[in-house]
Amino acid sequence: MFALFIFIFILFLCWGSFLNVLAYRIVHDKPFLQKRSTCNHCNSLIAWYDNLPVISWLILRAKCRVCKGKISILYPAIELLSAVLFSFLFYYFFCDQNNIIFYSSNIISFFAYFIFFSALILATRTDLEATVIPQIFSIWLVPVGFIFSYFGYLDVNLLQSFLGAAFGYLILFVVAKVFKYFTNKDGLGEGDMELLALIGSFTGYMGAWFALAIASFTGSLLGIAYILMAKKTREFKIPFGPFLSFGAIIYFFIKEYLF
Numbered sequence: 001m002f003a004l005f006i007f008i009f010i011l012f013l014c015w016g017s018f019l020n021v022l023a024y025r026i027v028h029d030k031p032f033l034q035k036r037s038t039c040n041h042c043n044s045l046i047a048w049y050d051n052l053p054v055i056s057w058l059i060l061r062a063k064c065r066v067c068k069g070k071i072s073i074l075y076p077a078i079e080l081l082s083a084v085l086f087s088f089l090f091y092y093f094f095c096d097q098n099n100i101i102f103y104s105s106n107i108i109s110f111f112a113y114f115i116f117f118s119a120l121i122l123a124t125r126t127d128l129e130a131t132v133i134p135q136i137f138s139i140w141l142v143p144v145g146f147i148f149s150y151f152g153y154l155d156v157n158l159l160q161s162f163l164g165a166a167f168g169y170l171i172l173f174v175v176a177k178v179f180k181y182f183t184n185k186d187g188l189g190e191g192d193m194e195l196l197a198l199i200g201s202f203t204g205y206m207g208a209w210f211a212l213a214i215a216s217f218t219g220s221l222l223g224i225a226y227i228l229m230a231k232k233t234r235e236f237k238i239p240f241g242p243f244l245s246f247g248a249i250i251y252f253f254i255k256e257y258l259f
């Protein structure tokens with residue numbers, strides 16, 4: 001059991017590594033299917049032994065071997081986050097006390113939430129790096145939530161999934177309009193609305209509502225802390241996507257204990 005979990009964990013570290021590459025290439029408009037990874041600074045090819053998840057980043061001390069350009073901490077952070085989250089997801093669907101059981105319906109549900117979690121991680125990374133949430137990781141995946149819920153592989157039915165997506169999008173749309181009306185500034189991006197629509201389509205309106213509540217609460221706490229520590233004015237923008245994603249994942253794991 002323990003050996004299996006080590007294997008699973010390493011597998012998901014590698015998936016996190018792939019998500020990093022995907023997020024980077026989409027944000028920077030690089031070809032999607034370029035074969036080998038290159039340094040973001042000097043474009044030299046990265047050798048396989050310098051491309052191991054987390055470990056290479058530590059050994060290289062966050063610098064490119066060739067040009068000594070800085071390698072973002074986002075790389076190991078996203079890899080570790082993916083490995084931990086997907087291991088929990090694996091445990092949630094396949095482990096019953098000390099047995100591992102693969103029911104076919106659970107395999108499809110796992111796959112559905114695997115796509116959902118991957119999208120949340122991708123949105124987190126792109127929002128932190130460039131304050132954008134590409135539509136391909138958010139609104140484009142909303143119909144995927146409808147399809148899985150229609151066939152009964154999610155914890156919500158099709159109606160809940162549909163209402164969740166609509167509620168998620170509209171509530172942030174209204175908040176953004178009201179904010180704009182009173183301050184004449186854009187507080188929320190289109191990307192946040194589309195991400196909450198995705199969260200709603202996989203978790204229903206309760207999930208969208210819960211994710212928004214958690215995101216607003218943790219986001220404002222961290223925002224206030226940041227303003228106090230950095231002595232910044234209120235004129236800076238906090239990416240909201242990571243907080244929404246965090247709320248959605250918390251909801252997924254604790255929803256059975258909520259109601």
Ligand SMILES: [Zn+2]
Pocket residue numbers: 039040041042043044064065066067068069
């Ligand atoms: Zn380099």
